[in-house]
Amino acid sequence: MDKATWPVSPAARGIDLGDEVWLSPSQPGHDGETATFHAHRIYRSGVEIGGVDYQVCHACRAALLGELKLATEEQRHGLGTRVLDRLRRDLPGYRWAITPEKPAARPFWDRIRTAHPGEYGLGVRSFECAHLLF
Ligand SMILES: [Zn+2]
Known part of the structure; x- marks a missing residue:
């Protein structure tokens, strides 16, 4: 998707994270x-800047993050934290784990933990x- 195909309706855009950043509606899993499996693209002002996917076990109230990706220029501004906080808000009381972290992401995960x-x-x-x- 790019700016030309960016939907006008908030419902079609997905979840508003503020500052023109949106999580797309989850792709079918x-x-x-x-x-359940969830995958969202992340957009700023209609331009894709990343994505996040995760699995949720509703029996155990547990969620496993697959990948959280952001364009390089979008990193280190707190956006990853905002995405994770929003996902936690949508699954209150669920515990979260991650798949093995990339070495470059270690300082990020240290802050989150x-x-x-x-x-x-x-x-x-x-x-x-x-x-x-x-
Ligand atoms: Zn389970």
């Missing part, structure tokens, strides 16, 4: 009985969910 002690451990073993895939 392969949902199982207890687990300081803000959310005990959260964002590596893999679903950090919360003993048998339903998610990683």
Whole structure:
């Protein structure tokens, strides 16, 4: 999607994160009985700047982040934190884990773990969910 095809209607744009940043509606995923898959693109002013995907186990109230990607110029301005906070708000009380972090993202995850002690451990073993895939 680019500016020319950027929808006018807020419902079609998805979730408003403020400052012209939107999370697209989730792409259809392969949902199982207890687990659902979610994938959002991230846009600023109608231009794609990244994406985030995650699986959620509703039986265990657990979520596993797949990938959180932002364009280089969008990094280090708190946007990743805002995306994660919004996802937490939509799944209140759910615990979060991440798939193995890239070395370059380690300072980011260190900050996130300081803000959310005990959260964002590596893999679903950090919360003993048998339903998610990683
Ligand atoms: Zn589970």
